Amino acid sequence: MTLLRAENLYRTFPAAGGFARRKRVRAVTDISLTMYENETLGLVGESGSGKSTLGRLLIGLDQPDSGTVYYRGQDLSQLKGQDKKRVRTEMQIVFQDPWASLNPRKRIYDILSAPLLYHNYATKADVGTKVAALLEKVGLSPESSERYPHEFSGGQRQRIGIARALSLNPAVIVCDEPVSALDVSIQAQILNLLQELQDEYNLTLLFISHGLASIKYLSDRIAVMYLGRIVEIAGAEKLFSSTYHPYTRALIMSSPVPDPYRRQEPEALLSGEIPSNIDPPSGCHFHPRCPLAEDSCRREIPQLTPVPDDLTHLVACPIALAGGGL
Amino acid sequence: MMATGHNEPVLSVRDLAISFKTEQGERILLRDASFEVKRGEVLGIVGESGSGKSITALSLMGLLPVSGRVSHGEAWFEGQDLFTLSPRQLDRIRGKRIAMIFQDALTSLNPVFTIGNQIVEGIRAHQDISKAQATQQAAQLLSRVGMADPDNVLGQYAHMLSGGMRQRAMIAMALASEPALIIADEATSSLDVTIQAQIMHLLRELSLERDMSVLLITHDIGLIAQMADKVIVMYAGEIVENTDVFTLFEAPGHPYTRALLETVPSIEDDKDRELQAIPGVVPEDYDAISGCRFAGRCAYVEPKCRESRQIMLPLDKCRQVRCIRAQNNELEFVHSTQCEASKIALARRKQEAKAKLSERLRT
Numbered sequence: 001m002t003l004l005r006a007e008n009l010y011r012t013f014p015a016a017g018g019f020a021r022r023k024r025v026r027a028v029t030d031i032s033l034t035m036y037e038n039e040t041l042g043l044v045g046e047s048g049s050g051k052s053t054l055g056r057l058l059i060g061l062d063q064p065d066s067g068t069v070y071y072r073g074q075d076l077s078q079l080k081g082q083d084k085k086r087v088r089t090e091m092q093i094v095f096q097d098p099w100a101s102l103n104p105r106k107r108i109y110d111i112l113s114a115p116l117l118y119h120n121y122a123t124k125a126d127v128g129t130k131v132a133a134l135l136e137k138v139g140l141s142p143e144s145s146e147r148y149p150h151e152f153s154g155g156q157r158q159r160i161g162i163a164r165a166l167s168l169n170p171a172v173i174v175c176d177e178p179v180s181a182l183d184v185s186i187q188a189q190i191l192n193l194l195q196e197l198q199d200e201y202n203l204t205l206l207f208i209s210h211g212l213a214s215i216k217y218l219s220d221r222i223a224v225m226y227l228g229r230i231v232e233i234a235g236a237e238k239l240f241s242s243t244y245h246p247y248t249r250a251l252i253m254s255s256p257v258p259d260p261y262r263r264q265e266p267e268a269l270l271s272g273e274i275p276s277n278i279d280p281p282s283g284c285h286f287h288p289r290c291p292l293a294e295d296s297c298r299r300e301i302p303q304l305t306p307v308p309d310d311l312t313h314l315v316a317c318p319i320a321l322a323g324g325g326l
Numbered sequence: 327m328m329a330t331g332h333n334e335p336v337l338s339v340r341d342l343a344i345s346f347k348t349e350q351g352e353r354i355l356l357r358d359a360s361f362e363v364k365r366g367e368v369l370g371i372v373g374e375s376g377s378g379k380s381i382t383a384l385s386l387m388g389l390l391p392v393s394g395r396v397s398h399g400e401a402w403f404e405g406q407d408l409f410t411l412s413p414r415q416l417d418r419i420r421g422k423r424i425a426m427i428f429q430d431a432l433t434s435l436n437p438v439f440t441i442g443n444q445i446v447e448g449i450r451a452h453q454d455i456s457k458a459q460a461t462q463q464a465a466q467l468l469s470r471v472g473m474a475d476p477d478n479v480l481g482q483y484a485h486m487l488s489g490g491m492r493q494r495a496m497i498a499m500a501l502a503s504e505p506a507l508i509i510a511d512e513a514t515s516s517l518d519v520t521i522q523a524q525i526m527h528l529l530r531e532l533s534l535e536r537d538m539s540v541l542l543i544t545h546d547i548g549l550i551a552q553m554a555d556k557v558i559v560m561y562a563g564e565i566v567e568n569t570d571v572f573t574l575f576e577a578p579g580h581p582y583t584r585a586l587l588e589t590v591p592s593i594e595d596d597k598d599r600e601l602q603a604i605p606g607v608v609p610e611d612y613d614a615i616s617g618c619r620f621a622g623r624c625a626y627v628e629p630k631c632r633e634s635r636q637i638m639l640p641l642d643k644c645r646q647v648r649c650i651r652a653q654n655n656e657l658e659f660v661h662s663t664q665c666e667a668s669k670i671a672l673a674r675r676k677q678e679a680k681a682k683l684s685e686r687l688r689t
Contacts, residue, residue, distance in 0.1 A: 184586065188603035
């Protein structure tokens with residue numbers, strides 16, 4: 001069942017000062033995307049590729065310049081009053097930085113009880129029990145509610161952020177790089193927690209990361225972004241077993257494999273820097289770094305097209321499509 | 327075959343301890359750290375934040391914050407103990423014989439001088455040549471680190487470059503004085519993976535080409551596998567394992583190393599693999615713990631682990647660990663290794679890399 005559908009989303013921001021004052025950063029360009037109920041969609045791409053902006057657009061935290069997001073068939077931008085308030089509770093976000101995303105002056109109790117009371121999910125009488133239950137859900141003791149954010153480690157704060165996102169029984173949670181600020185030994189704890197919670201509450205997750213390994217671990221499908229566009233989208237296993245887009249291939253080849261016997265070789269590495277998204281390259285944005293680039297790539301913007309044997313696997317590269325997957 | 331002098335350590339650190347003044351009095355944040363880096367070797371230091379890896383590097387360069395000090399130990403580099411040098415003597419080594427590249431290139435490059443200016447200065451600090459000759463060398467260096475348009479970059483300022491290019495410029499600057507050792511502290515952690523892979527590959531090649539040693543500090547196990555020859559694993563202010571990279575991945579000797587390897591997802595994994603999380607968190611006041619500092623999170627803990635301070639002891643020819651149970655041969659996973667096999671694998675990997683490099687430089 002389709003839960004969220006984005007159609008032709010565009011979002012630009014004014015570029016920072018100086019000579020570029022009139023220019024705009026193209027964060028998201030012509031993105032159409034569907035999220036199905038209970039799935040985890042992974043969103044991977046390099047910094048500045050528009051992942052976080054897309055995540056925020058999908059749950060109405062930010063408005064597109066043009067294009068529409070439909071949630072359960074309703075246009076998000078047309079929602080008013082009670083409907084809007086209700087839909088807002090169903091869409092939550094977990095931020096990357098567990099230090100910046102919790103108010104340092106509030107106790108955990110205040111942080112978790114505020115949304116419950118505001119949206120009438122609890123009364124003054126039973127809010128304490130509900131907060132305690134939330135904390136237990138994310139693996140923290142109920143006594144932690146009396147403490148302040150600075151008394152917790154990064155991993156524990158991320159658990160509090162997850163508890164806050166869960167408090168209003170959401171349908172969708174955007175997890176924006178939820179583990180990249182955490183130590184490696186803690187990352188696995190949080191990834192496992194997200195997986196458990198999804199199973200228990202039938203959540204739909206958008207999991208944003210620049211690391212392919214954690215994306216693969218958690219996702220059912222994965223979308224790969226490059227300079228504001230989706231270049232490939234496929235089932236999580238499929239993306240790795242039959243990779244089409246040359247950028248996806250480069251990402252996979254560049255992820256350091258924890259095996260000293262298998263060294264990355266220079267021929268597999270991409271050359272060139274990531275271009276600016278203020279003035280992205282013409283045609284296919286990837287063409288200046290692409291080993292497959294032909295003349296037509298400089299002119300034509302490739303559209304997402306299904307691969308021959310799998311209608312759910314889309315690739316924006318006619319040359320890779322003609323050549324077949326890896 | 328290896329040239330003579332290869333087994334000479336370039337850097338030899340013995341019994342290093344570092345303490346910091348805090349509101350609670352003086353705390354020992356690193357202790358009992360001994361390791362060496364051989365010529366042309368990449369030594370990886372892996373550990374989580376707060377494990378002591380960065381302060382180890384900073385202490386070698388005399389760059390500890392004012393509240394910190396080396397409270398014990400020696401660091402021998404080219405016949406001198408770095409910790410006994412005067413600031414002036416240290417100036418002759420820092421940035422010249424030992425160069426450092428950091429995570430944040432923007433703060434390490436001088437914003438008011440051009441990239442060319444800064445590299446030329448580095449070159450002329452150790453070579454008596456004209457400015458024009460130095461500029462020519464600077465352009466060659468920039469081209470060697472992968473800058474497409476070196477002559478243009480010479481005249482640019484740090485803020486005009488992208489993150490990856492800045493990192494390259496910083497490496498070119500570090501190379502300018504032909505250092506014997508480069509310390510790279512999380513040098514690519516803020517870069518995207520495709521750029522990180524390029525920079526790391528570059529460092530690997532340069533180390534081979536110039537017989538330069540690298541001290542690579544990272545939290546990324548994948549980078550360790552790709553880059554390091556030897557590895558030290560740090561936990562809560564101590565080195566807990568010291569081994570070569572092949573042994574590390576095949577037969578880790580310390581329960582923390584083993585747990586760390588199992589906690590890292592890999593793109594090679596089966597999707598159904600369960601990630602083994604390490605329970606709990608790194609203890610904050612670890613210097614107050616009298617026994618093993620990992621005991622609270624260890625799957626193999628026994629009462630005796632908490633009784634006394636753990637010491638580093640060899641398990642065999644290629645592994646040293648700080649774990650009494652491993653040392654007593656009580657842990658099943660610490661199966662005996664073939665140190666010889668690792669040694670051969672290491673030598674072969676290096677030889678292959680050298681062959682590939684010379685082929686690449688020919689074409």
